[in-house]
Amino acid sequence: MSDPEEHLTKAEIGKDAIQSTAEAAAVAVGEVATIITGAVRDVATAIGGFATEVFEIRESARKAQAEHTDDD
Template sequence: MAISRHEINKDVLQQSAEAATHTAAEVGSILVNAVRDITSSVGDLATELFEIREAAARAENDNPPENRND
C-alpha cells in the first residue's frame, strides 16, 4: 500500500515543525545561559567594587588627617 501525498506532506510538516522547535529550544537555552553568566559576572564586579570602597574607607579611617600628605 502506497503512502498518500497528503500523508507525505503531513510528515514533512511534522518533521519540519519538530526540527524548528528543537532549534528554538537550543537557542533559548543558549540565551538563558548567557544571561545567567552575564548576571553572575556583573554581580561579581559589584561585589569587588563594594570591597574596594570598604577597603578605601578603612584606609581613610586608619590614616588620620594630620598624618596625610595632602
C-alpha cells in the first residue's frame, strides 16, 4: 500500500492545474504573437512594394509626358 504522505493534496492538485493552465496560455499567447508579428511584417512588405510601384509608375508617366511635350 502507498504511503499517505506521497498522495497529493487537493491544494497541490489545484496548484498544478492552475500552473499547467497558465503555461498553456503563455504558449498560446506566444504563438498568436508570432503569427501577428509575421502578418504585420508581410502587410508592411506588401504596402512598401506597392508604394515603390506607384512611385515608378508616376516617374514613368512624368517622363512620357515630358517626351510628349518635347515632340509637340
